[in-house]
Amino acid sequence: MAQLTVPREKTGWQRVLPRHWTRYLYPAPLMIILAALIIFPIAYAIRYSFYDYYLTRGIMRFIGLKNYADAFRDEVFRQAAWVNIRIIVVSLIAEFTLGLLLALACYSIKRGRAVIVALLTVPIMISTSATGMAFRMIMLPEYGPLNYIIGKLLGRDWVAIDWFGDRNWAIWSLVIASVWHAMPFVMLILLAGLVAINQELYEAAKIDGAGSWRLFRDISLPLLKGPLFVAFLLRLIELIKMFDLVYLLTQGGPARVTETMSFYVYYVGLRFFRVGYGVTLSLFLLVLTFALAFALMQITRRREAVA
Amino acid sequence: MTSRYLFTRRLRAVVVYAFLCVGILVAVFPFYWIVTTSFKYSRDHFSKPPVYFPTDYTLDHYDRLFARTDVNALPFLKNSFVLSTFNMVFVVAISIPAAYALSRYRLGGDKARFAILTGRMLPPVILVLPLFLIYRNLNLNNTYLGLVLAYSIFNGPLAVWLLMAFFEDFPTEIIDASLVDGSTELQALVRIVMPLMAPSIVVVALFCFLTGWNDLIFVLTLGGRETQTLNMLMVNLLNAPSNESFGPAAATVVLGILPPFVLTLFMQRYLVSGLSLGGVKG
Known part of the structure; x- marks a missing residue:
C-alpha cells in the first residue's frame, strides 16, 4: 500500500558510512561465497604446490619448486593437452559444419519447422552423464548397435571396432559423443541468428539477381558472425574443461591415450592422492584458462570496437 | 521454364x-x-x-530399482532431488539481490562482468582438489552443505548473468515509485520487483536445478556414501561386472533424464538465451 512518510533523520552509522552504502550489501552474500570458494582453494593450491604431499601415505615435505619443474617436463600432461587440442579441433569443425547445415535446412523449410527443431534438439535435454551412458551402450563392440549400423552402411554385417579399447578409436568415441551432445546447441544459436536477419535484405539481393550461394555468402554468413562467435566461444570453453565424457567413456584409456588435461589432474590428485603435484598441475590449467579467457575477451572487445 | x-x-x-x-x-x-x-x-x-x-x-528393471533390495534407487533419487533443490533455492536467493544491484547501479562496472564470466570458464577440476582438502578439515566432505556450496561456484555466476539481463529490461520507474511511497529498497525488491519478475526467476531457478541435477565431478569427488546421486548410481551400475545390471543401469538413465526433459519442454522459449549465457554480446 502506498503510504506517505517523513524522510528519516540520519542516525548513527548513516553519518559515518558513505552515501548509498546499502547498495553494496546486495551482492555481498554471493561475492563472499564465491570469493571463499574460489580464492581460498586457489590459495590452498598455491601453498601445497610447494610440498611433496601424498594424502594416503601422510607424507608432507617441503620441496620448493620441484613440482613446477616436474610439471614443465611432464610428458603425460603435454600429451593430455595434445588430446584436448585434437578433440577441440575435430569437434568444433564437425559441430559447426553440421550445426550450420542443419540450421540452414531448418530455416529454409516452411512446414513442420517447430516439430523438426524440437526433435533435433533432443540431445540438449539429456545430461552429459546420460549421454555418456547412452554411448557406452551404443558403442559396445559386439552388442552395441553402432558397429552393426556402420557395417550395414559399408555393406557388411558388422565392423569390429573396439571403441573404448583400441588406441586409434578411443578418442573418436569421445568426439562422437561430444559432437552428438553439443551440435543441437550450435544449431539453435545459429538458427536464432538466421531468424533475426532482416528478410528485406534477401528480397533486395534476389531482385538484383543473386543466387542462393551468393545470398548465403554475402548476407547470411556476415550477419551470422556474432552468433557464430558466441557459439564458438562457449563450445571452446566446454571442450577445454572436458571431463565427464572421458570419465564415463574411456577413463583416459587405453594406455592414457584419451586423457584430457582435466582428467589427468583428477587422476593425479584424486586417484593417486598425489596432492602436491595435483594442485601444481591444476595451477597450470588455471593459468592456461585465464590466458585464453583474457585473449578471447580482447578479441571480443576489438570486435565490438570495429562493429 | x-x-x-x-x-x-x-x-x-x-x-x-x-x-x-x-x-x-x-x-x-x-x-x-x-x-x-x-x-x-x-x-x-x-x-x-x-x-x-x-x-x-x-518393467523388471524398474522393479529392481524400487521394489527389490539389491539396487535401491530411492536414496539416490532423494539425494539428487534434495541437492538440486537446495542448490537452486540457495543460488537464486543470493543471486537476485546481487543481480539487482549489479544491473541497477552498475557496481563494479565491466570488471564485475568479466569476473563473473571468467568464474564460469574455470574448469571445475581446478577447484575440486583444494576443495577436497579444505572440506576434509571442515568435515564437509560427503555432506549436502558442502556439495550445495560447491555447486554455487558455477551456478552463481550463471544465475547472476541471466538475471542481470532480465533486470536490465525491468522498468526502474516502478522501483522508484515504491521508494517514493516510503518502502525501503529491500521491501521494493521483495514485494514489487520479484513478483513481477517471477517468470524470469523461475526460468533461472530451473537452470540452476538442472546444473545441480547433471553434476558429476563434484559428487564424484566431494560426495560420499550419504550423498550419492542418480548420476553416481548410473556409473556404478554400468561399471558393475555383472551383465544383470545393464537393464537397471538403463532404467536409472531414464529416471535421470526425465526431470531435465520435462523442465526443458517448459523452457523451450528461453533455451537459446539461457544456453548462451543470456546472450553474450556478439
Whole structure:
C-alpha cells in the first residue's frame, strides 16, 4: 500500500558510512561465497604446490619448486593437452559444419519447422552423464548397435571396432559423443541468428539477381558472425574443461591415450592422492584458462570496437 | 521454364527434408536406445545382431530399482532431488539481490562482468582438489552443505548473468515509485520487483536445478556414501561386472533424464538465451 512518510533523520552509522552504502550489501552474500570458494582453494593450491604431499601415505615435505619443474617436463600432461587440442579441433569443425547445415535446412523449410527443431534438439535435454551412458551402450563392440549400423552402411554385417579399447578409436568415441551432445546447441544459436536477419535484405539481393550461394555468402554468413562467435566461444570453453565424457567413456584409456588435461589432474590428485603435484598441475590449467579467457575477451572487445 | 524451376525447387525441398530426417534419426537414436533398453528383457541386451524393435517389454528393471533390495534407487533419487533443490533455492536467493544491484547501479562496472564470466570458464577440476582438502578439515566432505556450496561456484555466476539481463529490461520507474511511497529498497525488491519478475526467476531457478541435477565431478569427488546421486548410481551400475545390471543401469538413465526433459519442454522459449549465457554480446 502506498503510504506517505517523513524522510528519516540520519542516525548513527548513516553519518559515518558513505552515501548509498546499502547498495553494496546486495551482492555481498554471493561475492563472499564465491570469493571463499574460489580464492581460498586457489590459495590452498598455491601453498601445497610447494610440498611433496601424498594424502594416503601422510607424507608432507617441503620441496620448493620441484613440482613446477616436474610439471614443465611432464610428458603425460603435454600429451593430455595434445588430446584436448585434437578433440577441440575435430569437434568444433564437425559441430559447426553440421550445426550450420542443419540450421540452414531448418530455416529454409516452411512446414513442420517447430516439430523438426524440437526433435533435433533432443540431445540438449539429456545430461552429459546420460549421454555418456547412452554411448557406452551404443558403442559396445559386439552388442552395441553402432558397429552393426556402420557395417550395414559399408555393406557388411558388422565392423569390429573396439571403441573404448583400441588406441586409434578411443578418442573418436569421445568426439562422437561430444559432437552428438553439443551440435543441437550450435544449431539453435545459429538458427536464432538466421531468424533475426532482416528478410528485406534477401528480397533486395534476389531482385538484383543473386543466387542462393551468393545470398548465403554475402548476407547470411556476415550477419551470422556474432552468433557464430558466441557459439564458438562457449563450445571452446566446454571442450577445454572436458571431463565427464572421458570419465564415463574411456577413463583416459587405453594406455592414457584419451586423457584430457582435466582428467589427468583428477587422476593425479584424486586417484593417486598425489596432492602436491595435483594442485601444481591444476595451477597450470588455471593459468592456461585465464590466458585464453583474457585473449578471447580482447578479441571480443576489438570486435565490438570495429562493429 | 516454369516447370523446370518448379522441379528444381521440389528436388531441393526433398533433399533438405531428407537431410533433416537423417539428422533427426541421429539425434533421437541414442535416446530411443536407452529407453528401449530399459524396457527390454535381459536376453535382448546381449544378442547379435542387436534387437532394434523389441517385441516384448518388461518393467523388471524398474522393479529392481524400487521394489527389490539389491539396487535401491530411492536414496539416490532423494539425494539428487534434495541437492538440486537446495542448490537452486540457495543460488537464486543470493543471486537476485546481487543481480539487482549489479544491473541497477552498475557496481563494479565491466570488471564485475568479466569476473563473473571468467568464474564460469574455470574448469571445475581446478577447484575440486583444494576443495577436497579444505572440506576434509571442515568435515564437509560427503555432506549436502558442502556439495550445495560447491555447486554455487558455477551456478552463481550463471544465475547472476541471466538475471542481470532480465533486470536490465525491468522498468526502474516502478522501483522508484515504491521508494517514493516510503518502502525501503529491500521491501521494493521483495514485494514489487520479484513478483513481477517471477517468470524470469523461475526460468533461472530451473537452470540452476538442472546444473545441480547433471553434476558429476563434484559428487564424484566431494560426495560420499550419504550423498550419492542418480548420476553416481548410473556409473556404478554400468561399471558393475555383472551383465544383470545393464537393464537397471538403463532404467536409472531414464529416471535421470526425465526431470531435465520435462523442465526443458517448459523452457523451450528461453533455451537459446539461457544456453548462451543470456546472450553474450556478439
